[in-house]
Amino acid sequence: MTNRRAAGRMHLNGRSRAFTIVDLLVVLLIVCLVSSVVISGPLGHARETAYRVKCGSNLRQIGQAMMLYANENKGNYPRTIYKAGEPVTQYTGVDCKNPFEGDGRPKNNDVTAALFLLVRTQDISAVNFICPSTDAEVYTFGGGDHTAQDVSNFPSDQNLSYSFINPYPDAAAVTQGYRVNATVGAEVAIAADMNPGKFGDSDVTPATGPKNEMAPAALMRKANSLNHRADGENVLFGDGHVEFQQNPFCGVRRDNIYTVAGSKDGSKTTSETIAGSPVWQGDSVLLPGATWNPHKRTPEQEEVEETKAMQREITDAFKRMDTTTPEFQAMKQAIEAKLAEQGGKLAAPPLAAPGAVAAVTPPVVAAPAPSHEGSSGATMLLIGIAIGVATSLLAGGMVFVMMKNQKRAA
DSSP states (O other), rough: OHHHHHTTSTTOOOOOOOOHHHHHHHHHHHHHHHHHTTHHHHHHHHHHHHHHHHHHHHHHHHHHHHHHHHHHHBBBBBOOOTTTTTBBOSSTTTSSSSSSSSSOOOOOTBBHHHHHHHHHSSSGGGGGGTTTTTOOOOOOOTTOOOOOOGGGOOTTTSSEEEEHHHHHOHHHHHHHOOOOBBTTOTTSEEEOOOBBBTTTTOOOOOOTTTTSSSHHHHHHHHHGGGTTTOEEEEEEEEEEEEEESSBBBGGGGGGGGTSSOOOTTTTSSSOOOOSSSOOSSOOEEEOOOOOSSSSSSSSSHHHHHHHHHHHHHHHHHTOOOOOHHHHHHHHHHHHHHHHHHTTTTOOOOOOTTTTTOOOOOOOOOOOOOOOEEEEEHHHHHHHHHHHHHHHHHHHHHHHHHHHHHHHOOO
């Protein structure tokens, strides 16, 4: 009994030991990592889905902060100095410490200064104003020990990912019943992913963009926010709920939330005016508009960088592993065989001297080609194969360890 137990342990004299549960867990970790690299295309879509969820959470928290602000300000949503009839402005008076007075204060009707009041007065972070799908950077208020009380506005849309309902209507809109306060209807869009305006190839107006909610998908993409690469936008509505919409015609009576309506009764849902006063009670006009591309890399470049990052993780995992046991070598060969079936190429790690912990060359998996819309069936097949491999290895490994333990007990 004693001899059998001694033979099942690794000693410094080079005798082999049994495959332990720790080895099993590490091997399964590597299987998951390698499978992730092989199917990085589908994982890219999963990542974007997760980002959309986080983005929606940001907007939901902004909506809650607006309600708290309204509760403290007689039901009114935030806005700075308001002059009816004057044009809407944005990103002015950044370095002023008081947004309501002084020569350097934000200009009249500044829509981004109105949104920044939430950062100054409510318990909400500047992090919540950045969509995680973008490369926008969190505003640090000038750096150092500065806080939100030292500034009065966002400096640009490189520090702001969302557009806000225009709180500065002209006299005609007020006459039509337009209000920006806690009484807005449940279907009114209050905020959303950044209005793309006419930046780059975007056009939210009917000039070269969609003329109504029945426009073809290609035109709708021109009017969708750049935050999610024109696939759609998260939208915060008057009742506080957030939905991901595939086109901007999602307001009251299918109103285009990124333009001024074309009629005072809402029958014409869009016009060629982007930055202007609303014209009727249910007209959502979300501002500011985009002035830059919030993505510094293409989707293909992001996939390549993530593949490299995963390979670095695999390298680190292998460096911490003892690969000299026969059980590990058998498991490795099984992984190689499965990866070969999936089209991956796994480099075999060099064998170390008995009893040594190897400095292992990590698996090198060929980077996948960029995914396309038509490849969903193939990618789903790869996902199924990867899950099957991991599950089979987990079950088999657990049975193997249990059998080993039973033999030891005997």
